[in-house]
Amino acid sequence: MSGAERIVIVGGGPAAKAAAEAYREAGGSGAVTILAREADPPYERPPLTKDFLRGESGRDELPLADPGWYKEHGIELVTGAEVAAIDLGATVARTVEGEEHPFDRLLLATGADPLVPPIPGADGPGVQTVRRIGDSERLGQLGRGDSAVVAGSGFIGCEAAASLAMRGVAVTMATLEAAPQIERLGPEVAAEITSWLESLGVELLAEAELAELRPGGDRATRARFTDRHEVVVDRVLLALGVERNDGLAAAAGFAVEDGVQVDASMATADPRVLAAGDVAFAFNTAAGRRLRVEHWGEALNMGEVAGKTMAGVAAEWSVAPGFWSTIGERTIKYVGWGDGWEDSRFESGDDGAWACWYGRGGEIVGVATHREDTAYERGRELIEERAKWS
Ligand SMILES: Cc1cc2nc3c(=O)[nH]c(=O)nc-3n(C[C@H](O)[C@H](O)[C@H](O)COP(=O)(O)OP(=O)(O)OC[C@H]3O[C@@H](n4cnc5c(N)ncnc54)[C@H](O)[C@@H]3O)c2cc1C
Structure with missing residues (x-):
């Protein structure tokens, strides 16, 4: 590649940083510019609902690289x-x-932003989402004697609810689901997550849909559900999924x-423009x-593929995607395609360990594990091999 080549990376998360690094490591010698919306250089988001929110780690541990x-x-x-x-002309x-x-090659690594549904009052002063450092810091102002509703039982909601409860906050988790993660991971895993949350003192409101959020006097927010049930809390955290930043x-x-x-090389139909990370709907060769996917590790994997592609080195996204989520002190590791299952098989291990296998169309398509690393590693191989469900 000629030294005059101009690489522009839009976005400042893990996919952007991994792409720039992989481009250089693959011998790319062009001028690389990362245009990042946030004031902070690329940083770790996963701690924002875990140790950072609990005050167990600090800001200095978040950056992905030294200044x-x-x-x-x-x-x-x-x-x-x-x-x-982006002006392609x-x-x-x-x-x-x-x-x-100006660019010769442009990578979109713009990630995603929290979804804020059109609930009246969702823009109120006591209502927030969590994606950035400042969001987590604001949430972390809550402590003993404070109360919060966490709306949404995805991993961000479960992690934040657990961490807030560990800070002494009285937490109510409201979810549309019958139990946290039941649709994604099945009833047995949902029961495990429920027991973890309840053991931390989180109160669960299942099948509860937020209808309205109103100021409840003295900093409080009154959350009303469609069944007319109401709670008044110091903070409402909306953890209702993300919207991909694909507008550009x-x-x-x-x-x-x-x-x-x-x-699979992260290129769009126009080879000058690529996309990687949460913003991408990418072809996975193994699948x-x-x-x-909305996983940290895959943002790094896809970013690396994009960086190599921009450097002219053949690369493709071929691994089965996976993520870890830590709810309180318990970690779930999942690997799989993440786009649905028909059959599941839950296997209990010793001392609360478990693995739940998922199948679809006669193939193993995923495994979720807790303290079963062998099943997790084996699961990855079987999923990538498209092994038969039996
Ligand atoms: C609180 C939290 C906890 C998480 N925990 C886990 C976990 O435990 N395990 C896991 O696997 N995943 C976890 N995730 C998900 C993981 O963080 C994401 O999958 C990952 O950050 C995606 O990386 P990305 O680089 O694609 O996008 P992002 O990290 O979203 O970064 C994109 C960046 O681009 C910027 N940007 C957007 N538009 C523009 C624009 N027009 N111009 C310039 N810049 C722009 C954004 O401001 C942002 O900084 C967590 C996410 C959050 C929010």
Whole structure:
């Protein structure tokens, strides 16, 4: 690749950083610019609902690299730079401030933002989401004597509910599901998660849909559910899933289907433009189809593939995606395609360990484990081999 090549990476999360690093490691010698909307350089998001929220780790442990790393690798990191448009004709990325960054190759690593449904009062002063450091710091102001509703029983909701409860906050988790994660992981795993949350003192409101949020006087928020049940709390955390930041790609005319459609090398139909991480709807060669994932490790994996591709080195996304989630002090590890299952088999191990296997179309498609690392590792191999469900 010629030294004059210009690589522009839009986004400042793990996919962006991994791509820049992989590009350099693969011998890419072009000028690399990362345009990142947040003021902070790329940092770890997973602790924001875990140890960081509980006050067990600090801000200094969050950055993905030392401050000097970017310069040492010849990577220009521009923080506070939000890209407003990609002009494919002029081959420039234009920021909100009107700055133009010319590119030969452009990677969209814009991730996702929390979904805020149109519930009246969702923009109220006592209501928040958690995606950024500041969100976690704000949530972490709550302590003993305070109360919170966590709406949503996905992993972010479960982790935040557990961590807040461990801080002494009186937590009510409201979920549309009959039990946390029952749709994604089945009744046995949902029962495990329920018992973990309840052992921390989290009160569960199952099949509870938020209807309205109103100021409840003296900093409090009154949360009303569709069954008219009401609770008054100091904070409402909306943990209701994410929206992919795929608007730039859609506006530039790329195929977008709740994520930017890319092939296994992370390239769109226009080889100059790639997408990786949460924003991508990427083809996984082991799965034989496109997958949407919102996992830390896969943002790194996809970023690495994109970086190599931009450096002209053949690479593809071929691993079975996986994630870990830590709810209080208990960790679930999952590996699999994550796009549905028909059959499940729950296996109990010693001392509260377990593995739950998932099958679809006669194949093993996933495994969720707790303190069963052998099953997790074996599961990855079987899933990637597309082993038969028996
Ligand atoms: C609280 C929390 C806990 C999590 N815990 C886990 C976990 O335990 N395990 C796990 O596997 N996953 C976890 N995740 C998910 C994981 O963090 C994401 O999958 C991962 O961060 C995705 O990385 P990304 O680089 O694709 O996007 P992001 O991390 O979302 O980064 C994208 C960046 O791009 C910026 N951006 C967006 N639009 C623009 C624009 N137009 N111009 C410039 N910049 C822009 C955004 O501000 C953001 O900084 C967690 C997520 C959160 C929020």
